[in-house]
Amino acid sequence: MKTSPNKSIERLSMYRRLLRESENEGTENVYSHDLADAAGCTAAQVRRDLMLVGCSGNPKTGYQVKGLINCICNLLDTPEGDSVALVGFGNLGKALLPFFAKHHKKLVITATFDSNPKKIGEISNGCECYSMESLKKVISEKNIKIAILTVPAEVAQEVAEQLIEANIQGILNFVPIPLQLKNNIIVENMHVEIALEKVAYLTRAANTITD
Amino acid sequence: MKTSPNKSIERLSMYRRLLRESENEGTENVYSHDLADAAGCTAAQVRRDLMLVGCSGNPKTGYQVKGLINCICNLLDTPEGDSVALVGFGNLGKALLPFFAKHHKKLVITATFDSNPKKIGEISNGCECYSMESLKKVISEKNIKIAILTVPAEVAQEVAEQLIEANIQGILNFVPIPLQLKNNIIVENMHVEIALEKVAYLTRAANTITD
DNA sequence: AGTATATTGTGATTTTTTTCACAGAAAGAA
């Protein structure tokens, strides 16, 4: 077995969301070009991505929605689901918590952490806010492997190291700095500012440049 | 002139942030490998990216921090800066507003919009919340070209179309659906859930797969 | 002045990702 290309994973996650919508609407089959239109990519790309999950379609009826969802779930999910920690229970953290609580069955935030004594003990969305002192203990008890990092930039590197120390193996990083970690740790950056700057640049470029 | 590769733009934005930190610490020169270490990429890539901005270094002293920042600003910024609209002033929007207010000089959120009458007229971070009815008027008056979209998924497509109608040319989309828009509109997606699913997948893959 | 050294700038190469294009297959029509 081989690890699937990054981009394909992202698209598969998107396909799954779209397929679930189709399923709710009662659609039983889809063609690669239907998915492509919905996801904003090409049909060839959809088929290539779907090859990865080992689910095949039928030249006349396309792919079975249910079957496809299952195949993608097999790749993306574990049957038991994964626990996630949210570290830094500030403005952003407080927006993210209910958002994930609403959407996800298989990826559930089961603990939040903060250094501010006022926040510790607070319970929201069925999830307690713990002190940073109890990080290692709680993460081990709840068997958490993944963390969402939303602490101030000044402490992000240090907190990330604490997380690794506590056996966290993957981080979704909202802090606008590149974390310096051993490269067996998975880090996925959500750099909001960079994304906005990119939009601004591309928008301007689209106007100025006659390509 | 040619539009620069997407990935380079992202990295350049990151370099600029890092360079500004260096500048604040009094550093005057950097080598490509310094920046590479800080940004988590390779020195060759840094040099390639910097070629794009047309700023050259010196084989013995490296690049001048100040000069480099200027060159990157020339590419990424307009001298006057850009106004940005935030559409959907809910949980996420309320977290994003102060975040951008704090950080950005050149990209400033100057108006927020919401359909909820209770939110309209609310002022925070020097920025008023307007009704959707006044969208076109306010966006035109303030000469806004870029919007951040944080409305519920159900209405996102429709709201996006209103934005285009109001002459918005670029959208930073936080809504987890792929917007279907004419492709002269720049759309940059921030799909938080997808990113978390990717972290979960890669974390698991790193453990299971002996590559 | 000449030499040693470390870095830049950039062609060439490799790797990764996307697109093309078409053989093979399933279903319905005649």
Added chain:
DNA sequence: TTCTTTCTGTGAAAAAAATCACAATATACT
């Protein structure tokens, strides 16, 4: 049954991005 259509699955080609590798060069040292 056979023909037609429209799709899938995938090898091959193209495009995009990253890496390699090295000549050119600026500085410090002798």
